[in-house]
Amino acid sequence: MSPALTAISNTGTAPLRFPHRNLLGIEGLSADEITFLLDLADSYVQQNREADKKSTILRGRTIINLFFENSTRTRTSFELAGKRLGGDVINMSVSTSSIKKGETLIDTAMTLNAMHPDVLVVRHPDSGAVALLSQKVNCAVINGGDGSHEHPTQALLDALTIRRRRGKLQGLLVAICGDILHSRVARSNIQLLQIMGARVRLIAPATLLPAAAERLGAEVFLDMRKGLKDCDIVMMLRLQTERMQGSFVPSIREYFHFFGLDYDKLSAAKPDALIMHPGPMNRGVEIDSEVADDIDRSVIREQVEMGVAVRMAVLDALTRDPAQRNAPHGK
Ligand code: ASP
Numbered sequence: 001m002s003p004a005l006t007a008i009s010n011t012g013t014a015p016l017r018f019p020h021r022n023l024l025g026i027e028g029l030s031a032d033e034i035t036f037l038l039d040l041a042d043s044y045v046q047q048n049r050e051a052d053k054k055s056t057i058l059r060g061r062t063i064i065n066l067f068f069e070n071s072t073r074t075r076t077s078f079e080l081a082g083k084r085l086g087g088d089v090i091n092m093s094v095s096t097s098s099i100k101k102g103e104t105l106i107d108t109a110m111t112l113n114a115m116h117p118d119v120l121v122v123r124h125p126d127s128g129a130v131a132l133l134s135q136k137v138n139c140a141v142i143n144g145g146d147g148s149h150e151h152p153t154q155a156l157l158d159a160l161t162i163r164r165r166r167g168k169l170q171g172l173l174v175a176i177c178g179d180i181l182h183s184r185v186a187r188s189n190i191q192l193l194q195i196m197g198a199r200v201r202l203i204a205p206a207t208l209l210p211a212a213a214e215r216l217g218a219e220v221f222l223d224m225r226k227g228l229k230d231c232d233i234v235m236m237l238r239l240q241t242e243r244m245q246g247s248f249v250p251s252i253r254e255y256f257h258f259f260g261l262d263y264d265k266l267s268a269a270k271p272d273a274l275i276m277h278p279g280p281m282n283r284g285v286e287i288d289s290e291v292a293d294d295i296d297r298s299v300i301r302e303q304v305e306m307g308v309a310v311r312m313a314v315l316d317a318l319t320r321d322p323a324q325r326n327a328p329h330g331k
Helices: 033-050 073-084 101-113 129-134 151-164 184-195 224-228 252-259 299-318
Strands: 005-008 017-020 062-067 088-093 119-124 142-144 173-177 199-203 217-219 231-235 274-276
Touching: 017 033, 017 274, 033 142, 033 151, 033 184, 033 299, 062 101, 073 088, 073 119, 073 151, 073 299, 101 119, 119 129, 119 299, 129 142, 129 173, 151 184, 151 231, 151 252, 151 274, 151 299, 173 184, 173 224, 184 199, 199 224, 199 274, 217 224, 252 274, 274 299
Parallel strands: 062 088, 062 119, 119 142, 173 199, 173 231, 199 217, 231 274
Antiparallel strands: 005 017
16 A cells, blocks of 8 residues: 655645545545645646756656557646656557457556556546556556546646636536536546535536436536526536447537537626636537637636646655655655
8 A cells, every 4th residue: 555645735734644545536535635636736836837847756766658548638748747756757558459458458557567667647448447457556556537437637637727716616616518428527527526615517418418417416407508607617528529329419510509618608607707628629519719718718728737737746646655754845
């Protein structure tokens, strides 16, 4: 088991702990543990804005990015995070054979395990695959997105973006809109936001809602204007056509008309509501280009910046030695 971590939160209150060996999902994390990671990430935002961005916290450590599914920002972000902390980062992209998927996953895990990595960051098209892999290796495992199940570092970076802009998560009204059915981002965010005391609304056509959407603890809306009313945060999701078997929307044009975020629909939300999107964006499908690029309202680029800081915090937290538990991190 990896050590339990203790750190003083930036708010200067009670010590917070992070006792987990892996980060497989938001499910199972407490508000204190999430706050611990967000506070740690906050300090890395500052480090990343300095001319010298590098520290030695992960010197001698090996991080392997094992991606069975395409990724641009998540993989790059983890790579940068590992390098900024002074670790050695190796990227492996593996194409999945649909016939021997299970075998490939475990074989690859065992092979990599024999090379003694300290952290494996894994993305896989199947829900649950990363948790399965974590049982076969000795090192820490971070879920970089598994099927439509969870994408914990995305939810953490979204939370950090919101918290830095609004100063809190507690009590905010957050709308998550679009392809909720196929979205691991939605699943991780729904949990994290509720753990942290935010209220969540899900807005989607009935075909893109999970079967028991109400049981996720969020209010469900089938109409954008009604769902967006008085929201503080508007989180748009990509229409994930690669996970769709069959037709879920009549046409892209109709989808944009009813569910694409444009200024008209956005006017139902609070006047200063923030616009978010995990990327990659389908402009003109789930979001209007002008809205996405609105420098006063859109925090989409900031989300990318926060992504590196959050991944540094997670790598730091999962690799600390017992002797360093209480030490302030730094260069
Ligand atoms: N990048 C996010 C993910 O990997 C969102 C998306 O692909 O739409 O889930």
